[in-house]
Amino acid sequence: MPEFMTEWLSQNDIFTAMTLMEYWDGLVTTVHLVFLSLVIGLVVAVPLAILRTVRNPFVSGPIWLFTYLFRGTPLLIQLYIIYYGVAQIPGIQETFWWVVFREPFYPALLAFTLNTAAYTTEIIRGAIVSTPHGEIEAAKAYGMNWFLRMRRIVLPSAARRAVQAYSNEVIFMLHASAIASVVTIVDLTGAARNIYSRFYAPFDAFIFVALCYMALTFILVFVFRKLENHLLRHQKPVSS
Amino acid sequence: MFDLKGYGPALAEGALVTIELAFFSLALALTLGLLGASAKLSGNRLLVGFATTYTTLIRGVPDLVMMLLFYYGGQVAVNMLSDYLWEAYDIDFFFQFDPFISGVVTIGLIFGAYMTETFRGAFLAVDSGQIEAARAYGFTRWHTFRRVMIPQMLRHALPGIGNNWQVLLKTTALVSIIGLTDMVRVAEEAAKAERMPFHFFIPVAAVYLGLTAASELFIKWLDKRANAGVVQGN
Numbered sequence: 004m005p006e007f008m009t010e011w012l013s014q015n016d017i018f019t020a021m022t023l024m025e026y027w028d029g030l031v032t033t034v035h036l037v038f039l040s041l042v043i044g045l046v047v048a049v050p051l052a053i054l055r056t057v058r059n060p061f062v063s064g065p066i067w068l069f070t071y072l073f074r075g076t077p078l079l080i081q082l083y084i085i086y087y088g089v090a091q092i093p094g095i096q097e098t099f100w101w102v103v104f105r106e107p108f109y110p111a112l113l114a115f116t117l118n119t120a121a122y123t124t125e126i127i128r129g130a131i132v133s134t135p136h137g138e139i140e141a142a143k144a145y146g147m148n149w150f151l152r153m154r155r156i157v158l159p160s161a162a163r164r165a166v167q168a169y170s171n172e173v174i175f176m177l178h179a180s181a182i183a184s185v186v187t188i189v190d191l192t193g194a195a196r197n198i199y200s201r202f203y204a205p206f207d208a209f210i211f212v213a214l215c216y217m218a219l220t221f222i223l224v225f226v227f228r229k230l231e232n233h234l235l236r237h238q239k240p241v242s243s
Numbered sequence: 244m245f246d247l248k249g250y251g252p253a254l255a256e257g258a259l260v261t262i263e264l265a266f267f268s269l270a271l272a273l274t275l276g277l278l279g280a281s282a283k284l285s286g287n288r289l290l291v292g293f294a295t296t297y298t299t300l301i302r303g304v305p306d307l308v309m310m311l312l313f314y315y316g317g318q319v320a321v322n323m324l325s326d327y328l329w330e331a332y333d334i335d336f337f338f339q340f341d342p343f344i345s346g347v348v349t350i351g352l353i354f355g356a357y358m359t360e361t362f363r364g365a366f367l368a369v370d371s372g373q374i375e376a377a378r379a380y381g382f383t384r385w386h387t388f389r390r391v392m393i394p395q396m397l398r399h400a401l402p403g404i405g406n407n408w409q410v411l412l413k414t415t416a417l418v419s420i421i422g423l424t425d426m427v428r429v430a431e432e433a434a435k436a437e438r439m440p441f442h443f444f445i446p447v448a449a450v451y452l453g454l455t456a457a458s459e460l461f462i463k464w465l466d467k468r469a470n471a472g473v474v475q476g477n
Contacts, residue, residue, distance in 0.1 A: 083427075
């Protein structure tokens with residue numbers, strides 16, 4: 004280790020084992036929150052995207068409205084509405100749901116899930132709509148019914164077209180999750196804010212946490228690049 | 244229609260703050276984006292490296308963390324500078340780093356990085372024959388840039404600028420967290436005091452929705468104008 008590093012480490016009062024543990028717990032909360040909301044959001048978004056392409060306006064209309072509302076307003080407002088709003092639902096305080104929603108984690112999870120579901124629905128819908136017509140014709144000519152066609156032809160081919168936009172959405176969600184700290188969740192940003200206010204050391208607290216987020220972002224970028232290479236293998240030039 | 248319990252004027256003022264913040268940030272972002280894209284395409288190694296570092300760093304860090312860093316860190320930096328100036332030169336200099344400035348700087352820096360990518364793509368989309376023709380007419384580099392590249396690039400950049408603007412508008416809500424009294428902040432205080440979250444947050448959400456819908460229409464109109472002379476291929 005270079006000398007200035009050892010000197011800095013021996014003089015520093017901020018990055019002790021205690022604060023590093025706080026950051027670690029924050030990291031676990033962030034990853035937990037983002038991972039759950041992305042998985043649930045994706046599971047919700049696939050059927051919504053399929054229904055959004057249905058011609059019947061009574062089916063696709065409400066889904067359009069859902070995505071329009073959630074994409075047209077800031078996530079922070081959605082979080083506030085859910086976080087402060089659930090307590091106001093008459094009678095909820097006597098039910099089982101109050102035990103769940105009294106913790107800030109679950110309102111945040113709900114807000115993030117709905118938000119990412121709205122964006123993901125539009126991404127997948129775009130990919131489904133742009134399926135080459137010939138692929139669908141060929142599937143029909145083979146006598147595949149709607150369900151089989153969806154499962155074997157449309158969705159796999161849509162997944163290839165959606166993966167790039169979806170990777171952006173995942174990174175966007177990771178960054179957006181920082182606002183969980185405003186509803187008293189101690190995620191990575193929450194940990195940084197606590198440590199900042201304890202030591203009044205904004206640069207140490209926030210630059211460290213920025214580096215943590217950056218590392219997470221680069222890991223995601225790397226994973227998605229691998230996934231893209233895997234899914235788009237057939238498009239590689241023959242020579243390489 | 245709505246009984247805003249006397250918070251109406253404060254909310255309206257907050258909405259104005261939001262819009263001002265968004266416009267100032269957009270101006271900064273467009274400037275930085277143009278500079279960043281020019282740097283990336285300049286071919287000068289130092290400039291390319293600088294611009295690439297800038298866009299990579301910004302895109303790896305959450306907007307809220309950057310905002311907190313600039314808001315709290317900015318004040319500490321100003322304090323350090325003013326202490327130094329006082330001790331070394333007897334200059335009494337102080338400057339309060341307010342949330343509005345930190346908001347504009349942060350949002351401008353973040354979207355400057357996204358605009359850099361937008362403008363870079365748009366510059367690359369300009370037909371190279373146009374640049375050759377400009378050179379053949381004896382235009383200097385600067386003239387080629389200003390008279391040929393910029394007007395033709397804007398057409399390609401417009402959809403990207405529109406998307407960035409829509410995201411930027413929603414990002415302004417974050418500035419309420421560092422204490423700027425924009426409409427989100429007013430609504431939050433009102434909702435807490437009156438214990439009526441839906442009552443105050445839903446109108447604010449509607450204002451955002453109205454702003455994004457209006458911007459969408461405006462961008463469509465601009466796009467139509469910018470592409471007026473282009474024969475559509477399909």
